[in-house]
Amino acid sequence: MTPELTKVAVTRSDGTVAILGFVTRGHGSVLPAGARWVSQTDGIWEREANDGNIFSLIVAMYAAGPQPTGYRVVRESDLPGDRSYREAWRDTGTVIDHDMVRAREIHLARVRVARVERLSELDNEWMRATGQGDRPAADAVEAERQRLRDLPTTLGVEACNTVEELKALGLGV
């Protein structure tokens, strides 16, 4: 059988939001707290997604890490369809939206990771050009290297107000 879930947005002390899948109909050999057998022979149980049951699951799920500070039952439609900036999700109380400050930080981190490999390639190109005495080529490589170093401030991340704009901006590498 396919288990059935109720989604719960759980805000944690670090500001992040986890999406808890509370199992309302499951399969097993033991009856969870708050559940009742639909068919004990088949091992199928069900339970209500009430506050007591949800709270108990939250305590068990988030025993480690940032502690829960609040929760609410959400619908699938309340969740962003795009997970590109998942770590920037925040619960506004009505929908799960993006914290743009955090989204920009995520984007810049990706820029820095993406440029590392290119910078390494440029280092090799600069060494080759310098070794061959090709000053113009070396200067061109250095200009590109500087462009990459300046990317976090020149790419235009701060001007983006939505994750769609961030995605459209690209990484610039």
Added chain:
Amino acid sequence: MLILGSTSDLVRVVTSAAADIEAHASWVDNASGTITPGRTNTASITTATTTTVVGSPGSSTQRNVKHLNLRNNDGATSCDVTVEHTDGTNAETLMKVTLLAGEVLAFDQVGGWTHYDANGGIYGGLPVATQTEQEGGTSNKSFVTPGNQHQHPSAAKCWGKANGAGTSLLVSYNVTGISDTGTGRLGVTVATDFSSANYSLVASIERGVTTLAVADVEMCGIRNASPAAGSFEIESIDHTATTMVADDPTSYFWACFGDQ
């Protein structure tokens, strides 16, 4: 089978108490090749007495007792029942048991005797393994039922498959919840806590692609410090040229073994 071979042979029951013993016998007579089945339902035996439950066959006839059933139909009084075969001279005790209220002594056509308890359970059978015996995993003197099989150390206490976003539980056993905790992170809660955070957790992922480019090689691990008696977190990590980044796989898989 039980043969009554003469007109003096019979089967009788000696009861020890004023209970309510109901006796049924099914038999087949062979009279020179002529086969005649028959049965005897004896009136309830309500005193301490000796009662014939299978009468003697006619002359030139062998009576083959196929089935003999003795039930203590009394609500409370137990009774010793002694089953005897006599040829008119020598009486042999075939079986003697104490029937508690509601219990049955049955004789079958292959000569076997079975003593049933009031719930139909068989006396003298192997007992159901206890949780301790299951967890010990060494006893050969008890049997396993579907309800306690999972307590054996070799049995998975929890398993499942979730989608890569951690938002759908596709199949599971003893899982009460999952958590999309972030990109490449799946939390799972177990229906019954383990005895401690020291249990064996086997996890895996289905990668998003088949190519082996550096950025496509996802690996799976258990998040540091996440295993607790009732929960754990799985991570999916992607390689890049210089560092790892969290990345959603196509699916997460897990199975847990340990003491609960």
